[in-house]
Amino acid sequence: MEDSVDRPSALDIVRTRSLASLVSQEIEAMILDGRLPAGERLNEQQLALRLGVSRGPVREAVRGLERSGLVVSVRNQGSYVRSVSAAEALEIYDLRAALTGFACARLAGTATPAQRAELEALVLRMEAAREADAAPAYYAANLEFHAALLTHGGGPRGLRIYEDLGNELHLFRRRALVEPENMRESNAEHAAILAAITAGDAAAARVAGEAHIAGGKRRFQATDASRPAMPGAVEPVVTARRRRRAG
Amino acid sequence: MEDSVDRPSALDIVRTRSLASLVSQEIEAMILDGRLPAGERLNEQQLALRLGVSRGPVREAVRGLERSGLVVSVRNQGSYVRSVSAAEALEIYDLRAALTGFACARLAGTATPAQRAELEALVLRMEAAREADAAPAYYAANLEFHAALLTHGGGPRGLRIYEDLGNELHLFRRRALVEPENMRESNAEHAAILAAITAGDAAAARVAGEAHIAGGKRRFQATDASRPAMPGAVEPVVTARRRRRAG
DNA sequence: CAACTGCAACCTGTCAACAGTTTGCCGATA
DNA sequence: TATCGGCAAACTGTTGACAGGTTGCAGTTG
Known part of the structure; x- marks a missing residue:
């Protein structure tokens, strides 16, 4: 990865990449480095607030991550970081x-x-x-x-x-x-x-x-x-109760 | 695929699948059966109107299709059905x-x-x-x-x-x-x-x-x-002019 | 005391509206 | 006549707000 060849300025980034793609990149990084552990619930409002954007781009980003296999979503319940057995x-x-x-x-x-x-x-x-x-x-x-x-x-x-x-x-x-x-x-x-x-x-x-x-x-x-990292980290099911305010 | 085992009623569909996932499924079908040919521009408003939903679900669906490789998006320009050489x-x-x-x-x-x-x-x-x-x-x-x-x-x-x-x-x-x-x-x-x-x-x-x-x-x-299906179907570039009102 | 029901808060799904950018056209000018 | 600049329309990106559903707790009842 050469940094000297092309260094996109912050303005170029904003001009060429949409917020949703940046949010997707950020959430993906958060998942991969463990800030969002497997099984964790993704709170849209909280993520939007944390990243300084609205819920729209967050939802788009999550939808893309869902396709890539990092996230699973359940209607009216939310999105969760995938748990891999x-x-x-x-x-x-x-x-x-x-x-x-x-x-x-x-x-x-x-x-x-x-x-x-x-x-x-x-x-x-x-x-x-x-x-x-x-x-x-x-x-x-x-x-x-x-x-x-x-x-x-x-x-x-x-x-x-x-x-x-x-x-x-x-x-x-x-x-x-x-x-x-x-x-x-x-x-x-x-x-x-x-x-x-x-x-x-x-x-x-x-x-x-x-x-x-x-x-x-x-x-x-x-x-x-x-052995799984979290013994209790199972796939989200409809009957599972989501825990309140983890942070 | 057995249809007799589980036949999801219309109500179940609405209850379990979000609009975005249904829209994604529909757009994917439109692409695969040729209603949306390669290189075609995806007009969000038009698609939303045609499917009877708002632009939000359409955008989410397109974002998922982008991840799966069927669509490419350019900021402030739109999304296009992928052209495969x-x-x-x-x-x-x-x-x-x-x-x-x-x-x-x-x-x-x-x-x-x-x-x-x-x-x-x-x-x-x-x-x-x-x-x-x-x-x-x-x-x-x-x-x-x-x-x-x-x-x-x-x-x-x-x-x-x-x-x-x-x-x-x-x-x-x-x-x-x-x-x-x-x-x-x-x-x-x-x-x-x-x-x-x-x-x-x-x-x-x-x-x-x-x-x-x-x-x-x-x-x-x-x-x-x-030979490519459409000789002129190239990848969308920033300088490409999008044609107006194809329908 | 256990189980069920009602309620309130929270959160997701969806929509409508606003701002910024691109685009194609029209007119002015060399 | 060809080219450049401005302008209006259309579309995307983003936001805020509203409706519906779920969750967890508290109260009630057997």
Whole structure:
């Protein structure tokens, strides 16, 4: 993400993006970083007041988030941050594996030298982060690596689907545990993917890509993350009583 | 889909679904059946008047459709039905192939006897439709077959992603040409998928599933569909003048 | 004492109206 | 005649307000 290329001024932002899209972006961020935990009720008035807008844009934003799978809505009752079960999380891993394998296979045949160099640089960055035991840096580079994989190999649609699935995964567990041993294993898999792509071996790249996500799934299951974050966080039902004034 | 199990009365519909969701459903239908062609401008007032509601629900519905990829919006200019290029259509086919292959592979290991019977019945229905040269019946059964594949093998998420991609495909070409020869080839591939699933051979099922979508892509390319439906239908840009009162 | 009923507050769903921007047209001018 | 500037209409973005439904509590009754 280059900030120096285009820095949209506040005026440009207001001029090109509607309030609803900004509100959507903000609510999505609030959900992903945990300010709005899974199962939480979204109070339109409260959100509108907090963001300094009216309820209209908030409602539009929530409707978009509902389509993307982050929110569920019940008529006359409200919208809730989605709760993702452990079984669903595993399903999401499988879908991501299929998508990643597809992107890797395709990239093996179509990768340009620049794309290969980009991926290699990211692997090196992750290796450096691992040696420095810098989990946040590794985490960021890992995200970039996978985004590059999907962008170049899966196109904009593949990337968007992948990211939506990732967002749903965040709903279950805010952040994957990044342990030193995991970083080593994970980046070895990254290197395998890159090697297969560089070799132009589509089948091997696909296997490597799928194996990497499967490895992530396995590492995820190995942690205590298979238990839901909130034991009582179930899907909203009509008979469920909504709690009053949580804040 | 059984209609006898749950038949939501008009009152239940009004009571459980919000106007925005109904409007979204209606606009989506209008887009998919061609009443709103690709590139068409969506006039909020006009749509609201036509559907007998206010602009609020229409805006919410459009925002949801935007997330699902059927509509693009430009601030202060309006929303347009997405235009999908030929290259994008081919990309969508590839993604669908990956998803279908994934679902088939999984189904090879997890399919219940009832699910196998359901798939087999659909193959037989398609065979009968093919012999009767009943393209619409074949088309409908084909949709059911793929939906069953994705539902049982890819879960609700897989199905939704698959259907969203299918909707985007409809934007490019309203309806795939179903010719007798295509039906024969297509259903032979269906049978191959079913055989691999029944045999429990995940690898073969995956290959068969991917090959089927690839075959569909090939049959699609063989038609004149690779040319865009509307030569002048380009993406909306800021400088584009919107035409006045099309109705 | 438990269960049911009525009530009041809150919140969502929907609508109508206002402000700002874009757009196409018309006239003025070189 | 072609081009530029201004102007009015239309449409979107946003807001505030009203109606209907739900929720939780309090009172009542068996």
